[in-house]
Amino acid sequence: MRSNGSSLLTQSEDELASYRARSVGIVFQSGNLWPTLSARENVLAALRLAAAEDASRRADEALAEFGLKARGEHRAMALSGGEQQRVAIAAAVARRAPLILADEPTGELDAANQQIVLTALRRLPAEHDCAVVVVTHSRTVAGAADQVIEMRDGTVVAR
Numbered sequence: 821m822r823s824n825g826s827s828l829l830t831q832s833e834d835e836l837a838s839y840r841a842r843s844v845g846i847v848f849q850s851g852n853l854w855p856t857l858s859a860r861e862n863v864l865a866a867l868r869l870a871a872a873e874d875a876s877r878r879a880d881e882a883l884a885e886f887g888l889k890a891r892g893e894h895r896a897m898a899l900s901g902g903e904q905q906r907v908a909i910a911a912a913v914a915r916r917a918p919l920i921l922a923d924e925p926t927g928e929l930d931a932a933n934q935q936i937v938l939t940a941l942r943r944l945p946a947e948h949d950c951a952v953v954v955v956t957h958s959r960t961v962a963g964a965a966d967q968v969i970e971m972r973d974g975t976v977v978a979r
Contacts, residue, residue, distance in 0.1 A: 841869045845912020845950075847941075849924035852908035853896035859883060859907045860892040866911035882914035883907070886940055902933025909940050913948055920944060922954045926961055938964045 828836065845866075846852075853862045860879055867875035883892045886906040896904060905925055912920050922941060926934040942964060944952050954961060962968050970978040 842871070842915065843917055843919060845909075845915055845917035845920040847905065847908045847912060847920065847922040847925045849927040850901075850904075852911075853904055855897035856895060858893050858895055859888055859899060859903070859910075862896055862907055863911045863914050867914055870915045870917075872915060878914045879910075882910035885913070886910045900933065901929050902936050905929065905933070905937045906940060909937070909944075913944065913950075916948070916950075918950050920950055920952045922952065924956055924958075925954065926956075926958065934960065 828839065831839065853859075854865065857865065860883060863879040863882055864875055867878055872878060880889070880892070883889050886909060888903060888906055888910065891899060891903060896907065899907065909920075909925075920941075925941065926937050929937060938961065941952055941954065944950055954965060956962055968979070969976055
């Protein structure tokens with residue numbers, strides 16, 4: 821594994837933390853956000869961790885891109901599950917992370933919100949020049965992927 825030409829295996833803890841903050845966006849099944857912060861504050865927090873310039877503008881643009889401009893000042897705990905997932909995706913995109921890792925990103929969503937989140941994830945590579953890796957048990961989610969690698973007990977069983 822390499823980061824800008826140097827092996828991640830040889831980097832210090834501080835260098836690895838900086839790499840993760842700037843280069844990897846993570847979207848979990850749930851618990852992505854600080855519940856008492858607003859949607860905007862959550863995106864700003866991700867940008868501040870990445871030491872991003874012009875964080876305020878980037879946060880507003882990312883929320884607008886994912887249809888959350890009007891919900892930006894609402895606390896995360898007041899948002900629907902689908903809105904929370906889109907805020908998490910917006911935070912990853914606002915950081916301009918070249919790698920987005922999503923772990924069961926639709927696992928707790930109803931069918932309508934699942935489609936909204938899948939649509940958002942599918943357009944990221946073309947619109948934001950990033951790679952998106954999704955881990956899922958859902959055939960629906962896997963069916964939306966460009967490539968599927970099935971694993972069982974840590975071993976690749978199908979491509």
